[in-house]
Amino acid sequence: MFKDVPYDQYMTEVTQKLSSGGVFLTVKGEKLNTMTIGWGLIGHMWGKPIFIVPVRKSRFTYGLIEKSSEFTVSIPFDGLKKELALCGSRSGRDMDKFKEFGLTPVDGKVINTPVIEQCNLHYECKIVYKQEMQPDYLDLEYDEKWYGNKDYHTLYFGEIVACYVKVQ
Ligand SMILES: Cc1cc2nc3c(=O)[nH]c(=O)nc-3n(C[C@H](O)[C@H](O)[C@H](O)COP(=O)(O)O)c2cc1C
Structure with missing residues (x-):
């Protein structure tokens, strides 16, 4: 069972999880897939709660x-460390990560993309803006450190249309 919570209630926890093992980013297209992200931002913009996720072009x-x-x-x-590591190193091009790693998709409340049952906190987001990174505008040190292979991120800005936690 899920309980709705304010989108900003768990911001400290989200930042902590992003920076220590990551969280699951799930997208549904011709195939349902999830991957680990270790970077991301929650904030307020255009009068809306927004979750920004960065995805490199090389990702499925x-x-x-x-x-x-x-x-x-x-x-x-807590937990799912192994699954996060696997979803952050294996590609949905080659496998169904949900099946392979025992993750259970559960229908979203508002959107058509599922969340992952085994997780505690969920954000459903509607993309309202995207921005390809522009290398010319990037700090040179960051560029050299993170983009030696020129595999830049695109940032997807998702309006948070639902945020909820699992309750026992
Ligand atoms: C802890 C961790 C954090 C990661 N963070 C990101 C990220 O923020 N953005 C990104 O594009 N890839 C990130 N990755 C890499 C992708 O999760 C990885 O390349 C994954 O296999 C892509 O899956 P896909 O090909 O099915 O999309 C991260 C990996 C790990 C292990």
């Missing part, structure tokens, strides 16, 4: 999210 997820208008972010409070 990139092809899916480019054709989609939505995504979900699912976050375990």
